[in-house]
Amino acid sequence: MNPTMLLPLPIAVPLAMAAFLALVAKVIGRRVADTLAIATAAANVWMTLVILHTVWLQPLTYWLGNWWPRSHDVALGICLTVDGIGATLALLVSVLTLAGLIFSWKIFEETENHFQPLMLLFMAAMCGFSYTGDVFNLFVFFELMSVSAFALCGLKTQEPAPLQGAFNFGLVNTVGAFMIVMGIGLLYSRTGALNFAQIGKALGTQDDSLILLAFLLIAVGYMVKAAIVPFHFWLADAHAVAPSPVCVLFSGVMVELGIYAVARVYWTMFQGSLSPHTRELRAILLVMAAITAIVGALMCYAEHHLKRLLAFSTISHAGLMLVGVALLAPKALGGFLVYVLSHGVIKAGLFLCAGIVLHRLHKIGEDHLHGCGRGMWWTAALFLLGAWGLAGAPPFGTLLGESMISDSANEFHQNWVAYLFMFSEIITAGAVFRFTFRTFFGWGERAPIDESSEVEEKPETEAEQERTPLAMLIPTTALIALGIVLTFVPNIRSVAEGDAHFFTDQASYAAAVLQNIEPAPAAKAASESLTPSIVRCCIAGVLALLLAFASLFHQRVGKWLRFSHSLELGNSILRKAHSGHPGDYVAWLSFGTAVLGGFFAWFLRG
Amino acid sequence: MLNYLTYIVAAWVFLWGLYGIVTSKNLVHQVVCAAVLQTSTYVLLLGIGFKVGGTAPIFADIPVGTPVVDPLVQALMLTDIVVEATIMALLLSMVVKANEVAGSVDPEELRVMQG
Numbered sequence: 001m002n003p004t005m006l007l008p009l010p011i012a013v014p015l016a017m018a019a020f021l022a023l024v025a026k027v028i029g030r031r032v033a034d035t036l037a038i039a040t041a042a043a044n045v046w047m048t049l050v051i052l053h054t055v056w057l058q059p060l061t062y063w064l065g066n067w068w069p070r071s072h073d074v075a076l077g078i079c080l081t082v083d084g085i086g087a088t089l090a091l092l093v094s095v096l097t098l099a100g101l102i103f104s105w106k107i108f109e110e111t112e113n114h115f116q117p118l119m120l121l122f123m124a125a126m127c128g129f130s131y132t133g134d135v136f137n138l139f140v141f142f143e144l145m146s147v148s149a150f151a152l153c154g155l156k157t158q159e160p161a162p163l164q165g166a167f168n169f170g171l172v173n174t175v176g177a178f179m180i181v182m183g184i185g186l187l188y189s190r191t192g193a194l195n196f197a198q199i200g201k202a203l204g205t206q207d208d209s210l211i212l213l214a215f216l217l218i219a220v221g222y223m224v225k226a227a228i229v230p231f232h233f234w235l236a237d238a239h240a241v242a243p244s245p246v247c248v249l250f251s252g253v254m255v256e257l258g259i260y261a262v263a264r265v266y267w268t269m270f271q272g273s274l275s276p277h278t279r280e281l282r283a284i285l286l287v288m289a290a291i292t293a294i295v296g297a298l299m300c301y302a303e304h305h306l307k308r309l310l311a312f313s314t315i316s317h318a319g320l321m322l323v324g325v326a327l328l329a330p331k332a333l334g335g336f337l338v339y340v341l342s343h344g345v346i347k348a349g350l351f352l353c354a355g356i357v358l359h360r361l362h363k364i365g366e367d368h369l370h371g372c373g374r375g376m377w378w379t380a381a382l383f384l385l386g387a388w389g390l391a392g393a394p395p396f397g398t399l400l401g402e403s404m405i406s407d408s409a410n411e412f413h414q415n416w417v418a419y420l421f422m423f424s425e426i427i428t429a430g431a432v433f434r435f436t437f438r439t440f441f442g443w444g445e446r447a448p449i450d451e452s453s454e455v456e457e458k459p460e461t462e463a464e465q466e467r468t469p470l471a472m473l474i475p476t477t478a479l480i481a482l483g484i485v486l487t488f489v490p491n492i493r494s495v496a497e498g499d500a501h502f503f504t505d506q507a508s509y510a511a512a513v514l515q516n517i518e519p520a521p522a523a524k525a526a527s528e529s530l531t532p533s534i535v536r537c538c539i540a541g542v543l544a545l546l547l548a549f550a551s552l553f554h555q556r557v558g559k560w561l562r563f564s565h566s567l568e569l570g571n572s573i574l575r576k577a578h579s580g581h582p583g584d585y586v587a588w589l590s591f592g593t594a595v596l597g598g599f600f601a602w603f604l605r606g
Numbered sequence: 607m608l609n610y611l612t613y614i615v616a617a618w619v620f621l622w623g624l625y626g627i628v629t630s631k632n633l634v635h636q637v638v639c640a641a642v643l644q645t646s647t648y649v650l651l652l653g654i655g656f657k658v659g660g661t662a663p664i665f666a667d668i669p670v671g672t673p674v675v676d677p678l679v680q681a682l683m684l685t686d687i688v689v690e691a692t693i694m695a696l697l698l699s700m701v702v703k704a705n706e707v708a709g710s711v712d713p714e715e716l717r718v719m720q721g
Contacts, residue, residue: 150697579717
């Protein structure tokens, strides 16, 4: 069989199943619907794995309706172009959806909320998003995943908080989506094309304000999804209220896909136009990434609502991932891929742990949970492992991503990047450690009263549970374990870097899509020594533990360690800025766009 | 001039939509402002596809070579309309639910999470 025929299947099969389940869910009952959904997700894991295996060395293009470019380089049809990075992300999407669906076996008593069809729709949209080779289809899949995400987020419509979270999420992302449409419109007006490769070819090295404006609008639109400060406000509200299996997909892969999209549009379309200003663009993106990592970390440590805490840690890590893209180098992009994979499974595992806490203890605020989790040793161990993984410490795969990105940053004389990683990792891991020690061990003083953790959340399950069901423990454990397994995938670093080389090579991407020319195999990159990263990340892990202890026993530690307590109380100005008001969020979005546009106009022109 | 006018109108409508969303005190009004914002994308796409003297791009009864407007832009717009109609419907249904649960459509009063 021609392997290109496989490419549309991970999108088409879950779409068809979602429609079928939505139709018959009431007739076939909860368990049959669950089983069918899980089977579909498992099939998707298998299909995306086969596709990844096929495109590992040679990217493939599938032309819908067989509209391949007959006159060589004019693409009229719509295509899916799957390369190593897109295929890997689709695999991550499928794995996380499978884990989320298995986890949900025990939650949601009623079936009328269309949970399974929405999850499948979400999965199909995200797979399409990573596979597509067409800028307008990227937008359509973006909207499809947004709509299913809004609905999944506001699933519990009987409470005000989920409605607030889903509404803020929906409104802010929709404004971002309009910016993307405008950017696409401007691009089309200039090039008359919608295919990535075709647009890249048509733009060539033209360099003017219209192209810059299009890049600004599209990049901002996707950065809203990627939760880059100051476009990030919706994320914490949405994560705090979404059901845990949904948070898995939000944090594990949806946010990362936003960054992926920025990278994709930059390299396939704008690279030539912006090439005279690579240095300036790198600086601007690096500053945004650093601000995101720092703001996310500071907010994360100040939170005592477990899901919000993890959400802000995702924002901080999104900043770190943006560093991988912002360096505009293949090696850093390879690091981005490895980091996304390992962070994705670890963070997903932690959100499932949060689901277990909610299931067993029926509370989510750190001050209410103090000591309540004694006896849940397995969950506590998973939390500790997850936090250790967030610190990027061995044996977790985050270490490899960190080392690739910092090595690449050193080549550009940006030595501070390694410290930025340490800063964010210490604080986000410290916050999870702090939560674990208080909740499962009952150590230290009680958490300070925190308004944001007072939000009532109805448990996702009924009836007091004495044991954690296996349907919850198995996917959670498997995800955390995957974070370790990734480290030992042979040659993962050089393969990721090879994929990134193709991803960042505009000419060979265009040749592969439009003329079906196989790209030259990338030179095998020499893997550099991991020792400095191992040392750095181990230090980060230990410091994170120390930070957590300093917070727990803040009345007994020396004066110079008291800063940990003020870190825990948080910066009131920063916290007030997260006002929970959708209008404010859109105001920040407009402000951020204006500032970024100003920088673009100042530094990236002529 | 006509060329530039459409872009100016699009930017104008876009900014008013943003202003409406930012200052709104009513969720229904806020969603409608988002819809206003969205119409700016229609104006922009119309401006891009329009051709002075062009006719509808249906070649059944006109000779090949007649100037026509760009048919692809209308396909984009149609997709845009469908997608955004879904989102508006979803957002409005959330507002309805919010009114049932919280008894208000003021974003200030619906606010249970912050910081």
